[in-house]
Amino acid sequence: LTPVEGGVVQYPRHKEASILDLHSGALSMGKQFVNIYRYFGEQIADVFTEEDFKLYRDVRGRIQAVIAETFGLDRTLMYLTKPTFFSRINSTGAKTQHDEYWHPHIDKETYGSFDYTSLLYLSDYGSDFTGGRFVFMDQNGNRTVEPRAGRVSFFSSGSENLHRVEKVTWGTRYAITVSFTCDPSHAISDPSLP
Numbered sequence: 677l678t679p680v681e682g683g684v685v686q687y688p689r690h691k692e693a694s695i696l697d698l699h700s701g702a703l704s705m706g707k708q709f710v711n712i713y714r715y716f717g718e719q720i721a722d723v724f725t726e727e728d729f730k731l732y733r734d735v736r737g738r739i740q741a742v743i744a745e746t747f748g749l750d751r752t753l754m755y756l757t758k759p760t761f762f763s764r765i766n767s768t769g770a771k772t773q774h775d776e777y778w779h780p781h782i783d784k785e786t787y788g789s790f791d792y793t794s795l796l797y798l799s800d801y802g803s804d805f806t807g808g809r810f811v812f813m814d815q816n817g818n819r820t821v822e823p824r825a826g827r828v829s830f831f832s833s834g835s836e837n838l839h840r841v842e843k844v845t846w847g848t849r850y851a852i853t854v855s856f857t858c859d860p861s862h863a864i865s866d867p868s869l870p
């Protein structure tokens with residue numbers, strides 16, 4: 677991690693997959709994690725503003741409302757859970773097994789507390805990157821979601837929704853995984869500036 681330049685964090689380059697968890701501050705750097713809140717200290721205010729966190733909360737709330745409506749849930753009985761994180765994927769070699777995002781998986785098994793998974797895409801399949809489509813692996817054939825900036829996909833996190841992400845073959849793919857639980861003991865609060 678290099679210091680802030682012009683208000684923009686210079687994220688490490690040449691890493692295949694990197695995640696940033698604004699709740700804990702964890703930023704993956706190759707095989708390790710750096711805590712951005714500890715790293716930046718008070719200067720975190722040069723990186724993120726209150727507005728950024730407000731946007732995050734608003735987006736989280738809008739996604740939560742749509743999931744609740746779609747699945748017929750009471751939105752006040754759905755809670756954000758961890759990990760909820762930004763991901764950046766590009767096409768260079770994976771450094772750790774954790775980075776191997778392309779394996780088929782079930783979120784509830786991988787992450788434990790998830791009941792509903794949502795994905796907010798922040799870049800466009802085809803123009804910002806190639807490969808990197810999201811694939812639901814069904815017995816009757818796969819179904820594919822093409823990431824598009826602003827597109828939200830959501831689904832229940834159990835074995836009914838085995839999925840994988842295709843390898844990114846060119847460019848950089850950004851997304852946010854926003855996760856919900858119905859178990860209040862697994863709830864986390866929205867992130868906030870330390």
Ligand SMILES: O=C(O)CCC(=O)C(=O)O
Nearest residue numbers: 763783795810841851853
């Ligand atoms: O970024 C995606 O499209 C999916 C990522 C994913 O499967 C996950 O975070 O569990």
Ligand SMILES: [Fe+2]
Nearest residue numbers: 781782783839
């Ligand atoms: Fe997943």
